Amino acid sequence: MADGPQGQAAPPTLHDVAREAGVSVATASRALNGSARNVRAENVARVRAAAQRLGYRPHLSAQAIARGSTRTVALVVRDVADPYFSAIAAGVIEEAEAAGLIVTMAVAGGSPERELQIVRTLRGTRPRVVIVTGSRIDGAGTRDALVEELEAYRTAGGRAVMISQRDLPYPTVTIDNAGGAAELARALLGAGYRRFAVLHAPAALRTSRERHEGFLAGLAGSGVPEPIAVETDFTRDGGYAAARRLAERGIGDVDAVFAVNDVMAIGAMTGLREAGVRPGPDVGVAGFDDIAPAVDVVPALTSVAVPLREAGAAAVRLALPDGDTGCEAGAREAGVRLPARVILRASTPPR
Amino acid sequence: MADGPQGQAAPPTLHDVAREAGVSVATASRALNGSARNVRAENVARVRAAAQRLGYRPHLSAQAIARGSTRTVALVVRDVADPYFSAIAAGVIEEAEAAGLIVTMAVAGGSPERELQIVRTLRGTRPRVVIVTGSRIDGAGTRDALVEELEAYRTAGGRAVMISQRDLPYPTVTIDNAGGAAELARALLGAGYRRFAVLHAPAALRTSRERHEGFLAGLAGSGVPEPIAVETDFTRDGGYAAARRLAERGIGDVDAVFAVNDVMAIGAMTGLREAGVRPGPDVGVAGFDDIAPAVDVVPALTSVAVPLREAGAAAVRLALPDGDTGCEAGAREAGVRLPARVILRASTPPR
DNA sequence: TTGTACGCGTTATCAT
DNA sequence: ATGATAACGCGTACAA
Numbered sequence: 001m002a003d004g005p006q007g008q009a010a011p012p013t014l015h016d017v018a019r020e021a022g023v024s025v026a027t028a029s030r031a032l033n034g035s036a037r038n039v040r041a042e043n044v045a046r047v048r049a050a051a052q053r054l055g056y057r058p059h060l061s062a063q064a065i066a067r068g069s070t071r072t073v074a075l076v077v078r079d080v081a082d083p084y085f086s087a088i089a090a091g092v093i094e095e096a097e098a099a100g101l102i103v104t105m106a107v108a109g110g111s112p113e114r115e116l117q118i119v120r121t122l123r124g125t126r127p128r129v130v131i132v133t134g135s136r137i138d139g140a141g142t143r144d145a146l147v148e149e150l151e152a153y154r155t156a157g158g159r160a161v162m163i164s165q166r167d168l169p170y171p172t173v174t175i176d177n178a179g180g181a182a183e184l185a186r187a188l189l190g191a192g193y194r195r196f197a198v199l200h201a202p203a204a205l206r207t208s209r210e211r212h213e214g215f216l217a218g219l220a221g222s223g224v225p226e227p228i229a230v231e232t233d234f235t236r237d238g239g240y241a242a243a244r245r246l247a248e249r250g251i252g253d254v255d256a257v258f259a260v261n262d263v264m265a266i267g268a269m270t271g272l273r274e275a276g277v278r279p280g281p282d283v284g285v286a287g288f289d290d291i292a293p294a295v296d297v298v299p300a301l302t303s304v305a306v307p308l309r310e311a312g313a314a315a316v317r318l319a320l321p322d323g324d325t326g327c328e329a330g331a332r333e334a335g336v337r338l339p340a341r342v343i344l345r346a347s348t349p350p351r
Numbered sequence: 352m353a354d355g356p357q358g359q360a361a362p363p364t365l366h367d368v369a370r371e372a373g374v375s376v377a378t379a380s381r382a383l384n385g386s387a388r389n390v391r392a393e394n395v396a397r398v399r400a401a402a403q404r405l406g407y408r409p410h411l412s413a414q415a416i417a418r419g420s421t422r423t424v425a426l427v428v429r430d431v432a433d434p435y436f437s438a439i440a441a442g443v444i445e446e447a448e449a450a451g452l453i454v455t456m457a458v459a460g461g462s463p464e465r466e467l468q469i470v471r472t473l474r475g476t477r478p479r480v481v482i483v484t485g486s487r488i489d490g491a492g493t494r495d496a497l498v499e500e501l502e503a504y505r506t507a508g509g510r511a512v513m514i515s516q517r518d519l520p521y522p523t524v525t526i527d528n529a530g531g532a533a534e535l536a537r538a539l540l541g542a543g544y545r546r547f548a549v550l551h552a553p554a555a556l557r558t559s560r561e562r563h564e565g566f567l568a569g570l571a572g573s574g575v576p577e578p579i580a581v582e583t584d585f586t587r588d589g590g591y592a593a594a595r596r597l598a599e600r601g602i603g604d605v606d607a608v609f610a611v612n613d614v615m616a617i618g619a620m621t622g623l624r625e626a627g628v629r630p631g632p633d634v635g636v637a638g639f640d641d642i643a644p645a646v647d648v649v650p651a652l653t654s655v656a657v658p659l660r661e662a663g664a665a666a667v668r669l670a671l672p673d674g675d676t677g678c679e680a681g682a683r684e685a686g687v688r689l690p691a692r693v694i695l696r697a698s699t700p701p702r
Numbered sequence: 703t704t705g706t707a708c709g710c711g712t713t714a715t716c717a718t
Numbered sequence: 719a720t721g722a723t724a725a726c727g728c729g730t731a732c733a734a
Contacts (some may be wrong), residue, residue: 011477011507013711024721029713040719054502060475061412061421062711065726070371070412072455080444081660086437092460102472104423104455107444121453124411134654152406156362236643265497266647292587293644296626309432309577366729375705380729391703413727416710 012054018272021050033058051107060102064126073316074104074127076118078110078134083291084261084308088133088163091312099320100130107132110231112142119149124159129252133163133312137204144166159319162335163311164207172335173315177288178214180304180340181258184286185218187342188256191283191351195228197251199242199259199268201234208234211260211288220261230256232264239264243271256284256348262291268342269297269347284348299346306340359564363405364532372401384409411453415477417433424667425455425478427469429461429485434642435612436658439484442663452479452669460546460569461484463493470500480670484663485513488555496520508512513686516664523686524666528558528639529565531691532609533657535637536569538693539607543702544635545580550610550619552592554586559585560640562611584614590615594622602628607635607699613642613654620648620698635699637690650697657691665689 018028030039031047039047050056050169064070064314073096077085093103106122115132122130130153132339147168148162154170162172188196201208216227232242239259246257257272261266265287269279279285280299287294290305314336369379374394380396381390384628389399401407415421424447444454457473459466466483472482490643496517507519513523539547549566552559567578581597583593590610597608608623610616616638620630630636631650638645641656665687 001670009506009508011503014713016712025712026714026721026723027719030720034713038719043719055499057471057475059416059477061415061477063713063727064412065410065416066713068712068713068726079439079441080431081434081438083432083434083437086434086440088433089437090430090432090458092454097457102455102476104451105440105443105444106448106451120408124408125453126410126412148406152362154726155360157360173705175523236647263643266644270647293617294615294649296587296648297644298622298649365729367726376728377707377730378706380703381704385729389703394703410727413710414729415727416712417728417730419710419729 011059013059014056015101016054017047017056019047019048020054023047032056033063039287050225059315066300070126070128071100071235072104072127073129073131073319074125075103075105075110075131076115076122076133078104078108080105084289085133087308088312091309091314092131092316093312094177094309095313095316099316101316110134110137112137112146115141116146116149118144118152123149123153123158126156129159129316130163130202131161131163131312131315132165132168133315134165139204142189145229153259161315161319169204170335171318173311174317174335174337174339175306175311177210178217179259180306180342181211181214181288182218183340183342184213184258184288184304187344188258188284188286188348189219189222189224190219191344191348193256193348194224195226195254195256197230197246197254197257198227199230199232199239199246199257199264201238201260202231208260215258224310227258233280234261234264236263236267239249239267240271243268244275247272247277250265251283255351256286259285260288262287262289262294263300264299265301265303266293269301280347280349284351286348290343295345297347299349302343302345302348304340304342307338311338362410363407364410365407366406367405368398368401372397374398375666383407384414397543401620421477421479422683423476423478424480424482424670425473425476426454426456426482427454427459427466427484428471429459431456431458435640436484438659438665442660442665443482443667444663445660446664446667450667452667461485461488462495465468465490467493467497467500470497470504474500474504474509479510480667481509481511482663482666482670483511483516483519484512484666485516488557512666512670514666517686518557520569522669523682524669525686525689526659526662526664527687527688528561529568530659531693532549532562532565532611532639533569534691534693535609535639535653535655536566538695539609539635539637539699540573540575541613542635542695542699544607544699545575546605546607547575547606548579548581548608550581550583550590550597550608550615552589552611553582556585558660559611578609585612585615587614587618590618590665591622591648593617594619597627598623598626598628602634606702607637609637611639613640613645613652616652616654617644617648620652622663631698631700635702637699641694648698650700653694653696655691655693658689660669662689 232238286302290303294301457469583589637653641654645652
């Protein structure tokens with residue numbers, strides 16, 4: 001109620017509970033967090049009541065030390081505010097909580113050094129599982145250091161799992177970027193599109209490269225001209241800027257624009273419109289990810305749906321022992337590849 | 352490199368490091384995590400080298416026990432995947448990491464019982480700070496239990512901070528929903544709008560109610576007719592459905608629709624359009640939150656920007672001792688109110 | 703400056 | 719079924 005600055009009273013410990021209940025710490029421990037069936041029912045009740053009365057909560061750190069293992073999973077993402085990562089995080093948290101695990105989360109912000117630093121720190125918490133997500137930048141010098149760190153972690157009995165980082169020697173959940181992009185390309189061909197532009201990020205960004213290359217692969221053999229490639233940022237503003245550049249340079253020779261993610265595509269639609277080009281009627285636009293707003297922009301955006309939440313959940317399943325969760329043993333070391341699904345909408349009307 | 356299933360080797364402890372360096376544990380402890388200036392430089396180097404060689408990381412749980420305090424902040428949100436909460440989470444994580452704190456995160460999913468359960472569990476980690484965010488549902492029976500739990504936590508020296516839950520007796524970061532909505536109302540009046548409809552969630556949802564009431568307050572004294580109130584879900588689909596209902600019932604008597612959040616507003620725009628009503632030219636549309644896609648829908652959505660990321664950061668500043676961060680001592684117990692800012696866009700053209 | 707020894711809150715072993 | 723007591727990994731008096 002009041003402020004009571006005397007508040008430094010230490011939280012009740014198992015000793016306090018035991019004393020209050022009139023039993024030994026051992027019994028109290030068994031009654032609360034151990035095999036309660038080895039203790040007389042009456043004492044179980046006594047202890048539970050005492051714990052309740054005192055507002056006792058077991059000290060997880062102490063348990064961790066005594067048991068020699070924690071019940072936490074450490075998750076490192078590039079940016080929580082990004083819907084891509086927050087969807088993954090939601091899946092991780094959901095599945096982890098279902099398994100009785102607590103999630104600790106850190107943000108690398110796209111910096112490999114920061115990522116390494118974070119994994120170091122997080123390792124100090126001795127998590128059961130470490131999940132690293134975020135497209136790896138090829139050639140970043142910290143790769144070896146990161147592997148070394150994770151290797152030490154694994155040697156100590158930890159489980160490391162990657163999401164969409166197939167170049168690290170750990171079980172990986174990956175989205176079928178290339179396959180989805182290829183399927184999209186074929187769908188657009190089927191809708192009558194012939195002359196493409198691709199808005200992509202620098203090739204060092206693996207996700208962008210996979211989608212770009214997959215798109216080209218899907219076009220292969222169709223005889224359409226080589227798409228125009230526009231390199232830009234992997235962001236909404238990147239898509240916007242690239243579209244404006246494209247439009248100003250003259251867009252008469254392209255009838256569809258593929259942006260390697262939805263926020264880029266949505267930015268591109270605005271860019272095109274401001275340049276006097278109508279997305280849909282004048283030029284088809286397609287993205288990748290199928291984020292929520294895709295259905296509410298005008299025209300609704302053709303995209304490739306990726307099961308992000310499921311990817312997060314799959315990652316923790318991959319990490320946990322077979323018993324805890326449905327997960328084929330084969331996938332345990334190899335990893336899992338999740339399919340991406342094309343969704344045609346009004347932004348690419350049949351031509 | 353290889354799989355090496357012999358991996359159960361226990362991680363190196365401080366003892367191992369000490370032995371490797373040829374000093375006592377005490378010296379090793381001081382050299383690594385204590386006051387290193389009380390140990391001979393040569394030994395500091397020895398110990399550091401040994402730690403490096405062994406890949407030693409201090410066991411945070413052990414430190415927590417020995418020191419009697421952790422360096423973690425516990426964050427509970429309703430849904431990470433929701434951009435509203437992920438933005439707050441980003442702010443919390445950023446500020447926490449700046450202060451050298453690790454964030455553990457849990458998802459309550461809108462269930463007060465689950466929220467209570469989570470706070471209980473999280474308290475077991477003995478966090479320095481607990482941050483609870485998410486609009487409280489009025490009248491939920493678990494309120495007292497939650498307060499009791501948090502009170503026990505505070506008595507034990509912990510700091511509890513709320514984000515947008517002003518009915519709990521703890522320092523709170525709140526967004527000026529009412530003020531922002533009132534300002535929006537006045538701005539719309541200034542733009543020539545006179546007959547309003549409000550799309551809102553059930554009044555038990557405090558955020559919705561505050562924005563709704565604030566909007567009405569902003570209208571007060573202007574002499575315009577009482578707005579039509581349409582109750583629906585606090586979601587995109589809720590906004591969509593409400594707009595369709597509105598349109599089908601005949602929308603001739605309203606010239607602007609205010610939805611109490613942006614995803615509702617964006618859904619409403621789609622709903623109106625499908626009913627043959629053009630957002631902007633036919634009827635003004637405004638939302639609240641200023642989420643990223645607001646600028647890319649057509650017409651661009653008038654909204655009220657709320658500093659969510661800043662709210663998260665402010666929450667951890669509120670919780671930390673004065674020294675650690677800039678934060679007026681006065682705010683320490685009272686809390687902080689962040690302003691919301693109206694942003695007029697094409698969805699509410701002057702009339 | 704360094705080392706010994708105790709304590710932190712819990713679990714687990716071993717008697718009883 | 720229960721109770722001492724020894725770990726667990728680390729910090730830190732206290733003594734040297």
